Amino acid sequence: MRLKAKIQRDLLFFKIAQAVEKIGKSCFIKFAPECVAFGAIHGLGDNDPSTGGGSIQCWSRLPKESLFSEYRIESTSNNEIYLEMKVEDLVLAMRSCSNAMAIVMRMTGRSADAYLSFTITTEDHLGNSRPIVQNVPIVKILTADGANNTSVFDEPMIPTPEVHIMLPQLDTLRHVAASYKSLADYVVISANLNGEMVLTTSDGIQQLNHYSNGDAGEGTISARYGMAEKALVETRFSKLHNPVLKDDEEEDHPHLERLRSRPREFASVLVRVSDLQKVLQSHYVKPLNVICSIVPSHAILFYVYLKDNTQDATLTYFIPESAI
Known part of the structure; x- marks a missing residue:
């Protein structure tokens, strides 16, 4: 198998x-002729017996042009190559690339001792170019069946989200999450279709209040999570954008039903603060925007748009409702 690519200077790959x-x-990482896919599940690859159930998961599928200016791949498996890499090693290699004139990636070595080799060309103050080689070990080369068994590239089967809302600035949310971390282990994320979003600290005790459609007024949170003997801290955002995604165009879509009958009613989900902080690491890719999609009392998804507002250039995070 052969793999050679010239990495775009925005370093999106890293x-x-x-x-x-x-x-x-x-x-x-899945390298295919027209695209590259990334996937990670919390605990997978960390000597954890978990297969991903109930764990935070992220995946991304990008066209080759988003990552590489030149790209060539050959393999006996439909010209696809599946690799398991240590994230820390890739991040360390990135540190040598900040002022690079060119970065060429090659797959070198044999299966038992294979590397992604990065030839990084830099320029000194006299204008002389100098190549630096960073060899990042490949943990494992997987077969297509082996990659499919990890489920890292598969979107979990969940009910259809009812609320989509554009997140405020990620730096603001990072500060909120950092302050919440010292107060509680859990946070309730609530949003409605009136551009409002609320983050509330919680000790994980769930207290449900039931409202009929007629009772749900402005600012009503349909699922309240109480805290015992701790301060309750709440952060509110308003005038956010509620986007309409492609799937929302179906006649009986839950998002449209909620928009027609109860746009001010909040949908809520309980997650660990630490999991929210993992999602907010996406600030490194400098996204155009991030859309949060809520399946009430079940799960929350975050769509991080990398290049434009298409599913072809997104990094997606899935967090299930926390089980206490």
């Missing part, structure tokens, strides 16, 4: 690794 670094020690 920045995706940097964004998923907190998910787990390992990430999985």
Whole structure:
């Protein structure tokens, strides 16, 4: 098998690794003729018996042009190559690339001792070019069946999200999450279709209040999570954008039903603060925007748009509702 590529100077290839670094020690990369996919599951590759159920997961599929200016791949498996890499090693290699004139990536060595080799060309103050070689060990070369068994590239089967909302500035949310971390282990993320979002600290005790559609007024949170003997801290955002995604155009879509009958009613999900912080690592890729999609009392997804507002250039995070 052969793999050679010239990495774009925005270093998006490395920045995706940097964004998923907190998910787990390992990430999985699929190189295909027209695209490159990344996947990571918390615990997978960390000597953890978990197969991903109930764990935070992220994945991304990008066209080759988003990452490389030149790209060539050959293999006996439909010209696809599946690798398991240590994220830390990729991030360390990135440190040599900040002022690079050119970065060429090659796959070298044999299966038992293979590397992604990065030839990084830099220029000194006299204008002389100098190549630096960084060899990043490949943990494992997987077969197509082996990669499929990890489920790292598969979107979990979940009910359809009811609320989509554009996140405020990631730096602001990072500061909020950092302050919450010292107060509680959990946070309730609530949002409605009136451009409002609320983050509330929680000790994980779930207290449900039931409202009929007529009772749900402005600012009503349909699922309240109480805290015992601790301060309750709440952060509110308003005038956020509620985007309409492609799937929302279906006649009976839950998002449209909620938009028609109860746009001010909040949908809520309980997650660990530490998991939210993992998602906010996506600030490294300098996204155009991030959309949060809520499946009430079940899961939350974050779509990080890397290049433009298409599914062809996104980094997606999935966090299930925390089980206490």
